[in-house]
Amino acid sequence: MKKKNTKKKYTKKQILTGYAFLAPFLIAFAVFTILPMVASIVLSFTYFNGFVWPDFVGLSNYIKLFLKDELFMKAISNTLVFALVTGPVSYFLSLTLAWIISEFSRKIRSVLTLIFYAPSICGGVYLVFTIIFNGDRYGWINSFLLNHNIIYEPIQWTTDPTYMIYVAILVILWSSLGTSFLSFIAGFLNVDQTMYEAGAIDGVSNRWQELWYITLPSMKPQLLFGAVMSITGSFGVGPILDGLFGNPSTDYALYTMVHELSDYANTRLELGYASAIATVLFIIMLVANRFVQKIISKVGE
Amino acid sequence: MKRLNRSRGGTIALFGFIAIIACFSAFPMVLVVGNSLKSLSELWKFPPTIFPKNPTLKNYVDMFNAMSSSVVPFSRYLVNTILITVLGTLANVIAGSMAAYSLCKLHYPGRDFIFGLVVKALMFNTTVTAIPLYVIMSNLGIVDSLWSVILPTLGSTLSLYLIKQFMEQSIPDSILEAARLDGASEWRVFWKIIMPNIKPAWCTAILLSVQTYWNTLPNMLIYSEEKKTLAYVLNQISASGLSRAGVTAAITVFMMIVPITVFLASQSQVLQTMATSGMKD
Numbered sequence: 001m002k003k004k005n006t007k008k009k010y011t012k013k014q015i016l017t018g019y020a021f022l023a024p025f026l027i028a029f030a031v032f033t034i035l036p037m038v039a040s041i042v043l044s045f046t047y048f049n050g051f052v053w054p055d056f057v058g059l060s061n062y063i064k065l066f067l068k069d070e071l072f073m074k075a076i077s078n079t080l081v082f083a084l085v086t087g088p089v090s091y092f093l094s095l096t097l098a099w100i101i102s103e104f105s106r107k108i109r110s111v112l113t114l115i116f117y118a119p120s121i122c123g124g125v126y127l128v129f130t131i132i133f134n135g136d137r138y139g140w141i142n143s144f145l146l147n148h149n150i151i152y153e154p155i156q157w158t159t160d161p162t163y164m165i166y167v168a169i170l171v172i173l174w175s176s177l178g179t180s181f182l183s184f185i186a187g188f189l190n191v192d193q194t195m196y197e198a199g200a201i202d203g204v205s206n207r208w209q210e211l212w213y214i215t216l217p218s219m220k221p222q223l224l225f226g227a228v229m230s231i232t233g234s235f236g237v238g239p240i241l242d243g244l245f246g247n248p249s250t251d252y253a254l255y256t257m258v259h260e261l262s263d264y265a266n267t268r269l270e271l272g273y274a275s276a277i278a279t280v281l282f283i284i285m286l287v288a289n290r291f292v293q294k295i296i297s298k299v300g301e
Numbered sequence: 302m303k304r305l306n307r308s309r310g311g312t313i314a315l316f317g318f319i320a321i322i323a324c325f326s327a328f329p330m331v332l333v334v335g336n337s338l339k340s341l342s343e344l345w346k347f348p349p350t351i352f353p354k355n356p357t358l359k360n361y362v363d364m365f366n367a368m369s370s371s372v373v374p375f376s377r378y379l380v381n382t383i384l385i386t387v388l389g390t391l392a393n394v395i396a397g398s399m400a401a402y403s404l405c406k407l408h409y410p411g412r413d414f415i416f417g418l419v420v421k422a423l424m425f426n427t428t429v430t431a432i433p434l435y436v437i438m439s440n441l442g443i444v445d446s447l448w449s450v451i452l453p454t455l456g457s458t459l460s461l462y463l464i465k466q467f468m469e470q471s472i473p474d475s476i477l478e479a480a481r482l483d484g485a486s487e488w489r490v491f492w493k494i495i496m497p498n499i500k501p502a503w504c505t506a507i508l509l510s511v512q513t514y515w516n517t518l519p520n521m522l523i524y525s526e527e528k529k530t531l532a533y534v535l536n537q538i539s540a541s542g543l544s545r546a547g548v549t550a551a552i553t554v555f556m557m558i559v560p561i562t563v564f565l566a567s568q569s570q571v572l573q574t575m576a577t578s579g580m581k582d
Contacts, residue, residue, distance in 0.1 A: 018409035028456030123516030221579020
């Protein structure tokens with residue numbers, strides 16, 4: 001964000017009109033986003049059960065978090081694994097599919113866009129995966145594998161920690177082609193066509209070079225926006241998985257920060273501690289955003 | 302238009318790749334539609350079928366029967382979900398467009414700072430604010446009412462961001478100046494010039510918000526049975542055992558129809574909006 005140095009005089013009317021239009025949003029934004037964010041950071045230094053006034057306890061929530069809470073370490077590592085795998089994979093999948101789709105004619109493009117985008121907007125459909133990954137011999141995958149003598153015992157896809165994580169990642173990826181995907185399609189469709197002609201003259205000889213030297217650099221703003229959407233999404237996974245794997249999942253194999261957060265907030269009423277968890281998650285997301293923005297700014301160089 | 306630099310082999314390879322992924326992506330949806338049309342005996346036939354041999358609407362009939370027979374009538378959940386979706390979407394679109402107009406076309410101190418906060422807010426997931434949010438809502442006395450879901454949509458940052466970015470590139474200041482010189486008030490300018498010209502942007506806001514609120518599952522904020530939503534019932538019924546698998550499939554299809562219809566209706570508008578969604582670093 002650039003600061004303007006020009007000292008402008010605003011009339012009272014300008015200021016009033018400006019804030020009048022902003023008011024409905026700004027009040028809700030302040031009350032339901034900014035205030036909770038600040039409160040969360042403040043509460044993380046207190047003991048608070050929701051009934052009596054919070055007690056200041058210094059860093060002890062954070063000390064407990066990082067040194068004594070094994071479940072937290074499990075939650076944070078699961079969250080990071082999910083975010084580090086599904087975030088980038090989903091991002092590149094969105095980008096690749098958007099790129100290919102943008103090469104097709106308008107009609108085929110609309111159909112394909114619908115097919116890929118639909119899983120992210122249809123809440124309950126993922127529950128079908130319980131039939132596909134059912135753990136007995138009649139589950140679709142199991143019966144297929146058994147019939148072809150690839151396995152001899154049915155695999156407990158949704159309760160055996162060895163396999164759960166893969167099933168989970170698959171389901172998350174399936175439903176992850178959302179806003180960033182649409183943004184990428186639009187980005188590819190709106191590249192200035194004359195740039196390709198200019199590129200061809202300058203010696204760009206195949207579609208890969210075209211992609212790296214012309215297309216991607218010209219849609220950098222979309223790449224940044226898509227990254228923000230992907231990061232925000234990939235750190236929020238958890239609840240979507242409960243219908244498939246149950247909560248708590250076997251051996252807490254899919255226990256994420258979101259679960260830990262709601263456990264301490266809703267069940268144990270240790271709100272101060274839960275706020276410390278939230279604050280850590282918040283910081284991780286901001287750092288991830290900074291990091292990814294740095295990388296994307298290098299595209300096409 | 303003929304594109305340069307296209308080898309035929311590459312095109313075929315890419316087409317094959319995308320066909321495989323498209324099948325994988327569509328399969329669960331095709332399966333759930335198929336299952337919703339199967340009788341119970343066919344649902345559990347082995348080996349399983351994807352498409353029903355003897356399609357029946359029985360599951361849909363059962364779904365509507367279940368609407369009237371449970372303790373809290375099923376129609377209650379439907380009404381709750383529709384209320385949340387309609388009011389939430391209206392609030393989101395109007396407050397978002399007004400704020401976008403203010404942040405984009407009006408001039409006053411603090412404007413750039415506020416937009417900076419909006420962009421920052423896009424970067425974290427709302428789960429991190431859930432606890433204080435609950436405390437704030439209980440102080441406002443809106444916990445366990447539909448308002449706890451509807452009011453926060455007034456402050457939704459994603460639609461505001463998308464509308465503002467679109468407005469910046471689609472409405473030149475000169476049109477607004479001309480209207481103001483003609484004596485139009487800002488309120489009039491907003492409704493007569495801004496809103497008709499940013500249709501793609503608010504169509505996108507409608508899509509995003511319908512999809513969010515139609516599927517909403519406010520477990521933490523709403524605990525009275527008669528205020529719960531369709532997504533909640535869907536989870537309940539599908540958890541209640543395999544004998545309800547057919548009805549579950551029917552409800553799932555029913556839930557799918559709304560967001561998909563909205564997307565079909567708004568796809569080209571959404572892509573226009575997304576073309577301006579880019580972020581500067």
